Amino acid sequence: MAQEMEDPQELWAQCLLNIERQVRPQSFTNWFKQTSVSHFDQDLLVIQVPSAFSAAWIEEHYLQMIQSVVWEETALTPNIKFVVAQAPQSIGHQVPPVEQGEGDSARDEQEVIEAAPVQSLNKRYTFDEFIIGDSNRFAHATALAVANSPGKTEFNPLVIYGGVGLGKTHLLQAIGHHAYNHNLAEKIVYVPSEKFMRDFVQSLQDRNSIGEFQSFYRSADILLVDDIQFLIRGEQTQNEFFHTFNALHQSEKQIVMTCDSPPGHLDGLGDRLKSRFIWGLATAIDAPELETRIAILHKKAERNGIRISDDVAALLGNHIRSNVRELEGTLISLMAYCSIHKKELDLEAAQHIIQEQGPSPSEVSIEAIQQHVADHFNLTREQLVGKGRQRDVVTARHIAMFLIRTLIEGSHFTTIGLHFGNRDHSTVIHAVNTVGERYQNDPSFARLVEDLSNTIRRQSR
Ligand code: ADP
Ligand code: MG
Secondary structure, three states: OOOOOOOHHHHHHHHHHHHHHHOOHHHHHHHHOOOEEEEEOOOEEEEEEOOHHHHHHHHHHHHHHHHHHHHHHHOOOOEEEEEEOOOHHHOOOOOOOOOOOOHHHHHHHHHHHHOOOOOOOOOOOOOOOOOOOOOOHHHHHHHHHHHHOOOOOOOOOEEEEOOOOOOHHHHHHHHHHHHHHOOOOOOEEEEEHHHHHHHHHHHHHOOOOHHHHHHHHHOOOEEEEEOHHHHHHOHHHHHHHHHHHHHHHHOOOEEEEEEOOOHHHOOOOOHHHHHHHOOOEEEEOOOOOHHHHHHHHHHHHHHOOOOOOHHHHHHHHHHOOOOHHHHHHHHHHHHHHHHHOOOOOOHHHHHHHHHHOOOOHHHOOHHHHHHHHHHHOOOOHHHHHOOOOOHHHHHHHHHHHHHHHHHOOOOOHHHHHHHOOOOOHHHHHHHHHHHHHHHHHOHHHHHHHHHHHHHHHHHOO
């Protein structure tokens, strides 16, 4: 999708938003906030940094991440160079200001409320880009049926459930794209359930905005709710969702949801909602079989204008079995490696990447991190997530939250709070920032955190 080149600063600002999601707030402030670019095309990206030291540091610690981010955002794999900017005080003004810790929630806030219908959808998540195999054939077919006749099929609501990284969000958003592109619905709202909850809570806090909240969600022609397992947190939110659901369903508007398990198995979800969810259809996505994994690899490579041989696809497809997101990540690393080192993208390069590849962060579970940190501090996991305020318990708890945030891609403050006895997301933000600051200033503490992080990653292999 290497369309005509956009403004380099714009492209970079877009990449920075993505980078901000991947690194700690403090690191973002230290290393990225002051960057700008002087050149950005398919061959070369020149990043301006304030000092030679930061150039060296960023290159050593963040080069690979920058490559994948650039690829994700622009589908380009340019060579990346760092240069020291001439006038450091004048650079960086194009970069959006960073609100520490709150960065991502502030950003999603804008996504849905202000966005025109489908702007909050990821452009890549369309039916065209989705590879069909036995593991997802039925889910795909029902999603397509719903996208073609929103609100008019028996599949209302449609619930798509399955494990992490298997394409649930992709299919959910594909419904939105399809209906929008074929003029089958005017107002399409995509919302992760955590955001639904945040918006709702916010609307209760800002006087008079509950009406706005309700009319926004209840006027959707298609409501796409991602990861409803997180709805279980609040009774009031569930209640509000129940009414939103009824209002939409009664007026034959389409509701589609994703979930990490069959909705009937969700402990903590009220019976009223459960009974609604089985009015329509629940359909599973399973881990893709080898042929599908190989087809996905070919497709993703093709999108980037390259072709990979069958033996390379088979090697990667055999190596990563259970998660499509990781399969994609490995292919990106491989492309970046070959482009930087000017190597052929062949079996040898693929073998190299597989050997080099550390354990994949997304295989680490929240529970595993909690257990590991608890063990290290001689606590039980119950103590770690409990209410105890003794100093070492609090330190351990903060470190665990920090590690979850840094090791598990896409982990939200709200989600983390849920796993620590329903703590509020602001508590988690505070904990993560506290650890981040101490990490910068206290070398022995930094070593402890790094050691824990490394062992967790090794064990999750
Ligand atoms: P989930 O929501 O189930 O955790 P996602 O929908 O975010 O997973 O998918 C993770 C990544 O894998 C996305 O980049 C998505 O495009 C890709 N992906 C998953 N399944 C497929 C598929 N069948 N065909 C093409 N890409 C897929
Ligand atoms: Mg998802």
